[in-house]
Amino acid sequence: MxxxxxxxxxxxxxxxxxxxxxxxxxxxxxxxxxxxxKKKALGRRTKERLEAFEDERLLRQLLTLPIHLLQEAKSAKQPRKRAMLAQSAIACELLIYAPLRVENLASLHIDRNLERDRERWLIRLPGSMVKNGEDQRFEIPAEAVGRLKAAMRLYTQSDGWLFPGRSGDAKRSGSLSGQIKHIVEQRLGVPFHAHLYRSIAVYLQVRANNAQGFERGRTLLGNRDANTIRRNYSYLADREHLRQAQEEITEQQLSAMRKRR
Structure with missing residues (x-):
């Protein structure tokens, strides 16, 4: 110490x-x-909340939530509600592709942190903004960029802040975090917190890529310690391996039944 x-x-x-x-x-x-x-492994509450998204229906709802929020924002008649929905759509969209800490998300400045001169946008964070002191870079695909542009047209980015607060400065991270938590819980009906997007990002990589998923998850989160990622998320890989094994057993059982006929 x-x-x-x-x-x-x-x-x-x-x-x-x-x-x-x-x-x-x-x-x-x-x-x-x-x-x-060193931090302890994921807490019980986070694991329970993450486990809910092993439900494919719920996971699809989370991944498509930005699309629905944008549609609602376009039809909203009250400017304040329209801005709130548009900002929520942008926040949820970005957290899917760039699982930033909420402190970094809230402080995004259009001129300083976004490169918008191409089909795919780049988010750049200098090391001074990042917990581990290293520069971070995320690429946002063209499909998402189209939705981001549409959402940004629905409210004013005061002084260049992507998420402006009432005072004209960047919105406080606590306010943005609460906004994300409220909108996801309201639409999906499950307990949620904004930081869970980071765990879901690793879950998706581990589920799709097995062992390689840990390294991809580490890169997404900007964590230099691969052991931390494995310690926190190895149970997800074990669960995915078990699911695949059970599917294989079921397939073998069905094959055996067909041969007996």
Whole structure:
């Protein structure tokens, strides 16, 4: 613990007193993060909420929610409701393709963090915005870009903030998180929190790619420690292997029954 405190003090000195360059501050921030105690595996509540999305119907509803929210926003007559639905559609769309932490999502600035000069948009986060101190980059496919453009036309991005608050600054992360939680729970009828999008991103990769899914999930979340991803999500791979084994057994049983006829 003494090492952590010392490293934290050095970071404060470098950032606030010495005014070190950004690169040095990023490296010190990464050192502090590496010295911190390792986090425990996913909590019981998160696992229970994630398990609900093993239901294919519910998963489809979550993945198509941005489309439905955009349709509702287009037909909304009240400007405030239209803006709220459009922002929710954008937030849910982005979290599917770029499972950012809500703090980063809320602070997205159109000119500083979005590259919109091509068919596919790029989201760029400098290391100073990211927990592990490393730059992050996400590519948003053309299909989603079309919906994002349509949603952005439905409200004003004050001072370039993708999610502007009432004061004209970026919306507070707590407000955006609550907005996402409310809209998903209202439409899907299950307990939810915005951070769950990150777990669902890993779940989708592990389910589709087995062992490779851990590395893809690690990349999506911007986590440098592959062991953390395996520790938190290995149970998903085990569950998927069990499901595939049961399907194989069922197929063999049906084949045996056909041969007996």
């Amino acid at each position: 003494l090492c952590i405190a010392l490293a934290g003090s050095l970071l404060c000195l470098a950032r606030d007193w010495v005014k070190s360059d950004e690169h040095a501050v990023i490296k010190l921030r990464a050192i502090v993060a590496n010295l911190a105690p």
